[in-house]
Amino acid sequence: MDRQFYVFSxxxxxxxxxxxxxxxIQQTAALALGRLANYNDDLAEAVVKGDILPQLVYSLxxxxxxxxxxxxxxxxxxxKHSPQLAQAIVDCGALDTLVIxxxxxxxxxxxxxxxxxxxxxxxxxxxxQAVVDAGAVPLLVLCIQEPEIALKRIAVSALSDxxxxxxxxxxxxxxxxxxxxxxxMILNPDAKLKRQVLSALSQIAKHSVDLAEMxxxxxxxxxxxxxxxxxxxxxxxxxxxxxxxxAKHTPELSQLIVNAGGVAAVIDCIGSCxxxxxxxxxxxxxxxxxxxxxxxxxxxxSKGVPQLSLCLSEEPEDHIKAxxxxxxxHxxxxxxxxxxxxxxxxxxxxxxxxYMSTESSExxxxxxKKAIKNIxxxxxxxxxxxxxxxxxxxxxxxxxxxxFSKVLPHDSKARRLFVTSGGLxxxxxxxxxxxxxxxxxxxxxxxxxxxxxxxxxxPGYSETLLQRVDSYQPLTN
Amino acid sequence: MATLARLQARSKSIAQQYYYRNSVVDIFRKKENDAxxxxxxxxxxxxVRAYIRYLHRVATIxxxxxxxxxxxxxxxxxxxxxxxxxKMNLYNAMAVRIQRRWRxxxxxxxxxxxxxxxxxxxxxxxxxxxIREALEEFAEMKEREEKKADLEREEKERDYQARxxxxxxxxxxxxxxxxxxxxxxxxxxxxRLQKAKPxxxxxxxxxxxxxxxxxxxxxCTSARSFPRSGILPPIDRKRCQGPFRDISEVLEQRYKxxxxxxxxxxxxxxxxEARAQLQxxxxxxxxxxxxxxxxxxxxxxxxxxxTMHLSSKYGPDVYGTQHFRDENPKRWICxxxxxxxxxxxxxxxxxxxxxxxxxxxx
Numbered sequence: 132m133d134r135q136f137y138v139f140s141x142x143x144x145x146x147x148x149x150x151x152x153x154x155x156i157q158q159t160a161a162l163a164l165g166r167l168a169n170y171n172d173d174l175a176e177a178v179v180k181g182d183i184l185p186q187l188v189y190s191l192x193x194x195x196x197x198x199x200x201x202x203x204x205x206x207x208x209x210x211k212h213s214p215q216l217a218q219a220i221v222d223c224g225a226l227d228t229l230v231i232x233x234x235x236x237x238x239x240x241x242x243x244x245x246x247x248x249x250x251x252x253x254x255x256x257x258x259x260q261a262v263v264d265a266g267a268v269p270l271l272v273l274c275i276q277e278p279e280i281a282l283k284r285i286a287v288s289a290l291s292d293x294x295x296x297x298x299x300x301x302x303x304x305x306x307x308x309x310x311x312x313x314x315x316m317i318l319n320p321d322a323k324l325k326r327q328v329l330s331a332l333s334q335i336a337k338h339s340v341d342l343a344e345m346x347x348x349x350x351x352x353x354x355x356x357x358x359x360x361x362x363x364x365x366x367x368x369x370x371x372x373x374x375x376x377x378a379k380h381t382p383e384l385s386q387l388i389v390n391a392g393g394v395a396a397v398i399d400c401i402g403s404c405x406x407x408x409x410x411x412x413x414x415x416x417x418x419x420x421x422x423x424x425x426x427x428x429x430x431x432x433s434k435g436v437p438q439l440s441l442c443l444s445e446e447p448e449d450h451i452k453a454x455x456x457x458x459x460x461h462x463x464x465x466x467x468x469x470x471x472x473x474x475x476x477x478x479x480x481x482x483x484x485x486y487m488s489t490e491s492s493e494x495x496x497x498x499x500k501k502a503i504k505n506i507x508x509x510x511x512x513x514x515x516x517x518x519x520x521x522x523x524x525x526x527x528x529x530x531x532x533x534x535f536s537k538v539l540p541h542d543s544k545a546r547r548l549f550v551t552s553g554g555l556x557x558x559x560x561x562x563x564x565x566x567x568x569x570x571x572x573x574x575x576x577x578x579x580x581x582x583x584x585x586x587x588x589x590p591g592y593s594e595t596l597l598q599r600v601d602s603y604q605p606l607t608n
Numbered sequence: 609m610a611t612l613a614r615l616q617a618r619s620k621s622i623a624q625q626y627y628y629r630n631s632v633v634d635i636f637r638k639k640e641n642d643a644x645x646x647x648x649x650x651x652x653x654x655x656v657r658a659y660i661r662y663l664h665r666v667a668t669i670x671x672x673x674x675x676x677x678x679x680x681x682x683x684x685x686x687x688x689x690x691x692x693x694x695k696m697n698l699y700n701a702m703a704v705r706i707q708r709r710w711r712x713x714x715x716x717x718x719x720x721x722x723x724x725x726x727x728x729x730x731x732x733x734x735x736x737x738x739i740r741e742a743l744e745e746f747a748e749m750k751e752r753e754e755k756k757a758d759l760e761r762e763e764k765e766r767d768y769q770a771r772x773x774x775x776x777x778x779x780x781x782x783x784x785x786x787x788x789x790x791x792x793x794x795x796x797x798x799x800r801l802q803k804a805k806p807x808x809x810x811x812x813x814x815x816x817x818x819x820x821x822x823x824x825x826x827x828c829t830s831a832r833s834f835p836r837s838g839i840l841p842p843i844d845r846k847r848c849q850g851p852f853r854d855i856s857e858v859l860e861q862r863y864k865x866x867x868x869x870x871x872x873x874x875x876x877x878x879x880x881e882a883r884a885q886l887q888x889x890x891x892x893x894x895x896x897x898x899x900x901x902x903x904x905x906x907x908x909x910x911x912x913x914x915t916m917h918l919s920s921k922y923g924p925d926v927y928g929t930q931h932f933r934d935e936n937p938k939r940w941i942c943x944x945x946x947x948x949x950x951x952x953x954x955x956x957x958x959x960x961x962x963x964x965x966x967x968x969x970x
Contacts, residue, residue, distance in 0.1 A: 356739060360747045389732060392739030399740060425725065429732050464892075497895055504892040526897040 138174060141167070142181035149186055154195065161187070161201035165208045172212035179209060179216060184223045191228045196237045203232060203243035207250050214254040221251065221258060226265040233270040238279045245274055245282070249289030256296035263293060263300060268307045275312050283316070284324050291331035298338035305335060305345060314349035322363040329358060329369035337376040343384060347377060352388070356396040367400055368408045375415040382422035389426060394419060394433045401438055410451055413442060417458030424465035431472045436462060440478040443485075453495040456482055460502025467511045474515035479506065483522065503527060511538050513545050520557045529569045532558065536572040539579050546579055555580065556588045718866045770797070770804040777801045 148160035164183065168175040178184070184206075191202045206225055210217040220226075225247075232244035248267050252259040267289075274286035290309060294301040309331075316328045332351070336343040351373075358370040374393055378385045388394065394416070401412040416435050420427040430436075436459070443455040459482070463473035473479075485491050486499040507530050510516060519531045535554075539546050549555055558576055563569040577585045586592060615622075716722075778784030778798065786795035875881065891897075917924060930936070 353739065356743060357746050360743050360750075362750075390735065392732075392735040395736030395739050396743055399743070425728075428729060432729055432733050433736050500895075501892060508888050508892060530891075 134173075135177075138177045139181070142177055142183065146181060146183055146186070149183070149190070154198065157190075157194070158197045158201050161198060161205055165201060165204040167208075168205060169208035169211075172216070175209045175212050175216055178205070179219045184209070184220060184225065188223055188225045188228050191225075192231065196235065196240050199232055199235065199237075199240045200243045203229065203240070203247045207243065207247035210247060211250040211253075214258065217251045217254050217258050221261050226251075226261060226267075230265045230267050230270060233267065233274065238277060238282045241274055241277070242279075242282045242285050245271060245285045245289045249285065249292045252289065253292040256300065259293045259296050259300050263303050268293065268304055272307045272309050272312065275309070275316070280319075280321050280324060284321075284327050287313070287316070287324070287327040287331050291327060291334045294331065295334040295337075298342065301335045301338045301342055305342060310335070310345060310349045314351050314354075317351060317354055317358065322361065322366055325358060325361065325366045326363070326369050329355075329366065329373050333369065333373040333376045336373065340380045340384075343377045343380050346373075347384065347387060352391040352393065356391070356393060359396045359400040364404065364408050367404060368411060371397055371400060371411040371415060375411045375418060378415055379418040382426065385419045385422050385426050389419065389429045394430055394435065398433055398435050398438050401442065406446070406448070407451070409442060409446075410454055413439065413451065413454045413458050417454065417461050420458065421461040424469065427462050427465050427469055430462055431469065436473055436476050436478075440476045440481065443478060444481055449492040449495045452485065453492070453498045456485065456495070456499040456502045460498070460505045463502070464505035464509060467509050470506050470510040471512040473506055474510050474512045477515070479503065479510075479515055480518050483519065483527075487522070487524070504530070507531060507534065510534060513538060513549065517549075517552060517554050520554055520561075528561070529572070532561070532569060532572045532576070536575040539576055550580070550584065550588075555584070559585070559589045714866070766800065767804065770800040771807050774801055774804050774806045 145160050145164055148156055149164075151157055151160070164178060168178045187202045187205060191199055194202075206220055206229065210220045229244045229248055232240050233248075235241055235244075248262050248271075252262040271286045271290050274282055275290075277283065277286075290304055294304040313328050313332055316324060319325060319328075332346055336346040355370055355373060358366055361367055361370075374388060374397060378388050397412045397415055401409050404412075416430055416439065420430045439455050439459050439462075443452055443459070446452055446455070459473055459478055463470045482499045482503050486496055486503060491499070504527070507516075507519075507527065511534065513535065516531055516534060519527065523531060535549070535558075539549060555576075558573055561569070561573065563573055776784050776786070778787040778794075783789055784798065784801070786798040786801065
């Protein structure tokens with residue numbers, strides 16, 4: 132209550148200063164308001180409630196560039212906190228004035244205006260639509276072509292915020308001819324600009340196949356792959372996000388990325404990063420492998436599986452582990468060759484432990500369970516399946532035993548290995564209801580072996596032998 | 609007459625003798641009768657036994673012939689079945705051979721080119737290696753450039769410093785700071801100062817040029833669809849001389865795609881395979897493995913306990929089997945039924961003993 136009163140009194144003091152004769156006082160008052168509104172959203176609301184905005188907007192049209200910069204700063208500071216405040220800014224007609232500021236000569240004014248527009252458009256689709264309706268997009272595209280790096284950054288980030296909400300908005304942005312400029316700017320050495328450019332391209336490409344194809348037609352491959360080797364972590368992350376958004380739409384686009392060698396570059400990038408930076412790369416591998424088995428085989432020969440299993444075991448966070456488990460599931464689910472490639476790297480026990488542990492989040496458990504199920508259905512690599520006989524829960528155990536019953540009748544070396552490694556003993560110990568599918572599988576496994584061996588390994592055989600010893604009468608000669 | 613008298617005198621003794629001889633024999637009569645009977649019965653028994661033996665022999669022969677006939681019938685049925693099985697096995701084996709060849713041909717010709725796939729994967733891995741090398745080179749180049757830029761920057765700074773301090777250069781009369789007479793060699797700064805040109809007025813800054821264009825590296829493949837193995841004719845094909853048919857027609861016929869009938873297009877157990885695949889997909893996709901039971905069965909949680917008749921492993925009894933509780937009149941001790949010890953209730957005991965004398969029981 133006290134604070135509110137205090138705030139309102141400050142606003143009441145600053146407001147007349149905005150109308151002062153001396154221009155410097157006006158500018159400083161505006162700057163002060165901007166800094167206050169920037170700090171806290173209560174203060175920003177107070178700025179709105181204090182009816183300061185219409186005054187600002189009115190004087191924006193007329194004053195010099197310093198005042199324009201300060202006023203745009205106030206609008207940005209108010210608009211960044213919440214959609215309601217941004218809506219208030221739009222309601223008082225600030226958008227047109229900001230768009231007029233975008234045509235100003237001074238690059239500082241343009242930057243401030245573009246920044247304010249970007250923050251307003253960030254919140255939701257209606258506000259972005261309002262910004263687009265005010266005619267900001269062509270002017271922003273012109274701002275991109277300016278030589279000042281800071282202006283370029285802000286303009287690109289504003290376009291990215293506009294395009295991210297819906298396909299129509301992205302299409303509007305693309306129609307202004309922005310993709311060609313963005314594609315050229317990927318080569319710029321400035322790291323922050325590259326971040327924004329890559330993020331803008333990924334926001335455009337994510338909505339639909341046509342937009343992704345347009346982005347690809349701008350010939351960003353293989354230049355984008357050089358961004359994966361950049362020193363800045365976020366450039367790498369945004370580059371892998373862009374590639375992921377392109378790859379996830381259709382198999383043809385994934386094919387294109389594989390042909391350009393993108394998968395290898397992304398795998399190297401995953402190897403060199405830690406934490407959340409890896410996540411888009413992991414998801415890219417999952418999307419590429421999910422489309423078809425040839426693409427999954429391409430991922431395997433690019434040495435993606437050891438990298439993914441490393442991520443799975445190393446990473447501390449659950450959502451990254453869940454993404455790695457999902458990607459491995461998609462790689463391994465196509466044919467026995469793929470399942471073998473995944474099983475050879477010893478990831479299945481890790482997946483099983485993640486599924487069974489109580490500390491994993493529910494998402495991680497569900498994803499690792501699906502991955503195990505998908506890989507198990509096709510896995511015929513028996514050494515990897517044997518640990519499952521010992522610790523798996525019953526619903527998975529049934530399928531493991533089913534896989535054994537499919538492979539063992541045809542392979543004599545596998546049968547021998549199965550006996551010597553103790554698998555037959557474990558199978559005898561499994562209790563199954565007679566007539567169930569599990570019992571049928573166990574019977575078909577037992578039929579592969581001579582009866583003495585099955586009896587030898589059945590539980591309680593030593594007791595029966597000792598009973599026979601007890602009841603045996605030696606022949607008295 | 610004398611004979612007569614003699615006979616009459618002897619008649620009593622004759623009668624006695626007669627009686628005596630008959631009565632003596634009487635003792636043995638029974639015995640001899642029994643013996644005769646025994647002999648006769650034994651003999652008759654032998655006769656009957658011989659007859660029975662004869663009958664047995666004959667019956668055995670008849671049974672033997674009959675059983676042989678039945679067995680031969682059975683044997684014919686078995687032979688027919690075995691022959692049929694053998695034929696069907698042979699046909700199946702031959703059909704499998706044909707199917708094997710056909711499937712191999714179809715897959716190799718129309719559906720999947722294994723060698724092309726292998727080539728493609730090799731090409732992908734080679735591209736990957738090339739990209740990896742190129743990217744490493746790029747990273748190294750960037751590092752080198754950075755280091756060079758750093759060095760240059762330092763050099764420029766030192767140069768600038770030298771240009772600002774050019775007045776500290778030593779003259780002929782006065783040695784400068786960096787050129788002390790007690791040193792053997794002048795300090796390197798001294799040489800730098802010698803080379804430096806004094807600063808002039810500030811000129812406007814020159815704009816920095818753009819960095820090298822890296823887009824002319826590996827050729828970007830613009831083929832976005834999955835590349836097919838080429839069956840197109842070469843582009844610059846000389847026109848064959850003579851009245852030949854149009855090349856496009858010929859190629860159309862030659863490379864006509866396979867149009868299998870509906871019967872052939874699907875495998876014969878397509879339905880079961882599709883079902884199994886659907887089950888597998890469902891199993892992999894479902895989060896919860898337990899089947900949802902309909903709610904009407906929610907309360908039916910008791911396990912079914914079959915009756916003794918159904919749970920016996922020997923099946924139901926043959927009709928006519930006797931059980932413990934069945935009545936067996938042949939084993940009853942006497943013919944009488946049970947007697948009532950307690951009187952029945954008196955519904956009819958009052959019958960005829962009422963007031964009216966009609967129908968009186970005696």
